[in-house]
Amino acid sequence: MAFTLRSVKVPLNSASLEEARGRVFDFFRKACRSIPTIMDIYNLDDVVTKSQLRSIIASEIRKNTHVTNPKVIDLLLFKGMEELNNIVEHAKQRHHIIGQYVLGRQGLAQDLDTKDEGTSDFLKNFYKSNYF
Amino acid sequence: MALRATVLRHIRLPVQTLTAIGSRPQPQWSFLRLFSSHDDHLTKEEVIDRVLDVVKSFPKVDRSRVTPDVHFQKYLGLDSLDNVEIVMALEEEFKLEIPDKEADKIDSCNLAIEYIYNHPMAG
Numbered sequence: 001m002a003f004t005l006r007s008v009k010v011p012l013n014s015a016s017l018e019e020a021r022g023r024v025f026d027f028f029r030k031a032c033r034s035i036p037t038i039m040d041i042y043n044l045d046d047v048v049t050k051s052q053l054r055s056i057i058a059s060e061i062r063k064n065t066h067v068t069n070p071k072v073i074d075l076l077l078f079k080g081m082e083e084l085n086n087i088v089e090h091a092k093q094r095h096h097i098i099g100q101y102v103l104g105r106q107g108l109a110q111d112l113d114t115k116d117e118g119t120s121d122f123l124k125n126f127y128k129s130n131y132f
Numbered sequence: 133m134a135l136r137a138t139v140l141r142h143i144r145l146p147v148q149t150l151t152a153i154g155s156r157p158q159p160q161w162s163f164l165r166l167f168s169s170h171d172d173h174l175t176k177e178e179v180i181d182r183v184l185d186v187v188k189s190f191p192k193v194d195r196s197r198v199t200p201d202v203h204f205q206k207y208l209g210l211d212s213l214d215n216v217e218i219v220m221a222l223e224e225e226f227k228l229e230i231p232d233k234e235a236d237k238i239d240s241c242n243l244a245i246e247y248i249y250n251h252p253m254a255g
Contacts, residue, residue: 029220051189
């Protein structure tokens, strides 16, 4: 079954930070190798290039560099694998991929209209996140 | 038929006399070795040029600092994840699949050039 190709047979159990680090790189390589499939499934050729997708995946991984507990890293890897599986088996749609991964920090709500430029900084921060 | 005859009358092929020593194919026909895959290897200059292009087009890299023997982490200030990303970019460029153990060793431009040049499947 294509769906179970990537599911983890044995739960990850990294003994040390080095082993977890090796697993992170393995996950990154696996994700990079499935980039051509992803671009083909979701027709992303006009939107991003392969190297941009690689950089996006790298920056997602880099968000968690501060983690030092191998068990937490295992959990993050499990979630990453699940996300990658979902994307590759076409469980998501094109607008999910574009909104979640391709667009930059401003996300879907971009500051394009002149009416938006007058809003206060408080409102802009509020739209971005709960904590500011 | 008449056309064929006139064409055949006017075609001339250069006559190659084989030397008495050996019957090696003459150098100017060497490009016609269509079924031999031994000429498919990339030249070293081509490998160096393409590797440097890949490294230079990496967004975090300063183009002016890239030379054929630069170390990714020590000289260009990248981290280990960037290293893996560059190796993946090289895999894509040369249509290779580098096994993990080898990929971990590729730390600098000249190691990458060596590996790719010695790889039989490098495209």
